[in-house]
Amino acid sequence: MTTIELLHQALATVQDPELHRSLPELGMVKAASINGSTAQLEILLTISGCPMKDRLKTDIEKAVLAVDGVSSVEITFGVMDEEQRANIKKLLRNGRESFISFAQADSLTRVIGVASGKGGVGKSSLTANLAVASAQKGLRVGILDADVYGHSIPRLMGLIGQRPTAIDQMFIPLESYGVKTVSMEMFKPERTDAIAYRGPLLHRVLEQLLSDAYWGDLDLLYIDLPPGTGDLAISLGQLVPTSEILVVTTPQIAAAEVAERAGRIAHQIHQRVIGVIENMSAYPCADCGHMTSLFGEGGGEETSKRLSQLVGSDVPLLGKIPFGAELREGGDAGEPVVISAPDSPSAQAIQEIVAKLIVREKSLLGVRLGLA
Template sequence: MSTVELINTALGTVIDPELHKPLPELGMVESVNFTDGVAKINILLTIIGCPMKDRLHSDITKSLANISEVKTVEINFGVMNEEQRNNVKKLIRGGREKFIPFAQPDSLTRVLGIASGKGGVGKSSVTVNLAVAAAARGLKVGILDADVYGHSIPRLMGILDKRPTAIDQTFIPVENYGVKVVSMEMFKPERSDPVAYRGPLLHRVLEQLLSDAYWGDLDLLLLDLPPGTGDIAISLGQLIPTSEIIVVTTPQIAAAEIAERAGRIAHQIKQPVIGVIENMSESINPESGEKISIFGSGGGEETAKRLSKLIGVDVPLLAKIPFDPILREGGDEGNPIALNDKKFTTIFNEILDQIIIRPKSLIGVRLNINT
C-alpha cells in the first residue's frame, strides 16, 4: 500500500465532531499529496469560520502519527461550495428532503415532553438533570427547549451564548455533557430580546426546530414544554404523534389541580401520560433530622391519582425530588446536580429505570407466525 493510500485510510478514521461521520464520507477531504516525507492535505469545511477547525487539525495530525513515512503534516482548510454543502445535507438526512425524523414510522427515538400546569415548578431543571443522567448511562440524548417565551435550558446546560453551526438551512445542535441542545435563545440577536410569537407562528417555530436541526441518531429526545396548555403542547402532539408526556408538579394541592390540566390536554390529543414527578418535595434538615415541607405535601400523589382516574390506566408517581439549594446552584452555574451529587444521581437514575423501556413491548408475546 502506497503512503498516499495509508494517509487516506487514516483520514477515514477521523470523525467530524459535529456531524459524527468520517471526513471522506462527508466529502471533506479534497486532496492528499505526499512528497519527501511531507503530507499535504486539503480539507473542505462546511462553512467559513467553522468552530471545529482547530479540533479537526489536531485529530487529522494525530491520525497520521503512526505512519512512519510521514515526517511533516501540512493541512490547508478551504470551504465547500453550494453543491458540496447540498451533498452533505442529503447525506446526513439519508437522501431525503427536510423532515422531522422523530415523526417517521422507522424512528427508534423515545420522545418525551416534560410538561407542567404552571411555571416555576422546576420543569426545566428536571428536564436537564434527566437528560444528563441518561447521557451518563451511555444513551444518545437531545433536549429541545420548546419553552419559546421562557427558555432557560442554555444556562442550565452551561452553554450560554453558544450558537449552533449552520449549513445553509440545516444547523447542528450545541452539545455539552453528552447532550445535544437546541433552544430558541440560540437564534436571537441578543439573549435579552423578547420573543413575541402567536398562534400559527409558534407551530412553525417548533416544526423548524425539529426538522432543521441535524440531531443524528438519538435514543431519547426531551422537550422542555412551556407551562400550561397552549399552542406548543398541542403542536407537539400533532407533529410527533408518538410523543409521550411526563407531568411535573410541586407538593401543594393547588399546584396539583393545575398540573392535572397539562395531563388532560395530552390525553385529549392522544398522547400517553407516562408519569408524574413531584419537585421541591419535603427535605431533611441535616442538623436536626426534622422533615421540612416548605411547599406542603401530597401534590404529586394527588396529580397521579387524578390523571389515573381520567385516563383509565395507572399513571405512576415516578419520584419526589426534595427541595435543596444545591439543585438551584447547579442550575445557575450550568453544572447539573445529577452529575455531581450521589443523592440526586440516584433519584434521576431511578426515574430513568421506570421510563426508559416502553410499557408496550412485543417481548414475550406470541406472534403466531407459521413457518
C-alpha cells in the same frame, strides 16, 4: 499498502466533531498527498469560521502521524461551496428534503415532552438533569427547548452565548455533557431580546426546530414544553403523534390541580402520559436530619391518582425530588446537579427516576433497525 493508501485509511477514521461522520464520507478531503515524510492535506470546512476547526486539526494530525513513514503534517483549510454543502444535507437526510425524523414510522427515538400546569415548578431544571442522567447511562440524548417565551435550557446546560453551526437551512445542535441541545435562544440576535409570537407562528417554530436540526440517531429526545396547555403542547401532539408526556408538579395540592390539566390536554390529543414527578419535595435538615416539607405534601400522589382515573390506566408517581440548594446552584452555574453533586439527595432521586423512565415498554418486534 502504500503510504498514500495508509494515509487515506487514516483519514477515514477521523470524524467531523459535530456531524459524527468520517471526513471522506462527507467530502471534506479535497486533496491528500505525500511529499517525502510530510503528509500534505487540503480539508474543506462546512462553513467559514467553523468553530470546530482547531479540534478537527488536532484529530487529523493525531491520526495521520500514526501512519508509518509520516513524520509531519501540513493542513490547508478551505470552505465548501453551496453544491458541496447541499450534498452533505442529502447525505445526512438520506436524500430527503427537510422532515421530522421522529414522526416517521421507523423512528426508534422516544420523544418525551416534559410538561407542567404552571410555571415555577422546576420543569426546565428537571429536563436538563433527566437528559444528562440518561446520557450517563449510555443513551444518545437530545433536548429541545420548546419553552419559546421562557427558554432557560442554554443556561442550565452551560451553553450561554453559543450558537449552532448552520449548513444552509440545516443546523447542528450544540452539545454539552453528552446531550445535543437546541433552543430558540440560540437564534436570537441578543439574549435579552423578548419573543412575542402568536399561535400559528409558534407551531412553525416548533416544526422548524424539529426538522431543520440534524439530530443524528437519538434514543431519547426530551422536549421542555411551556407551562400550561397552550399552542405548543397541542402542536407537539400533532407533529410527533407518538410523543409521550411527563408531568411535573410540586407537593402543594393546589399545584397538583393545575398539573392535572397538562396531563388532561395530552390525553385529549391521544398522547400517552407516562408518569408524574414531584419536585421541591420534603428535604432533610443538614444538622439533625429532620424532614421539612416546605411546600406541603401529597401533590405528586394526588396528580398521579387523578391522571390514572382520567386515562383509565396507571400513571405512576416516578419519584420525588427533594428541595435542595445544590439543584439551584448547579443550574445557575450551567452544571446540572447530576454532574456537580452526584451524591446529593436531588441527584440520587433523579437517577432513580431515569432508571424507570428509560425502560422501553413498547416492543421493537417488527421495527426496522438501522445500523450505526
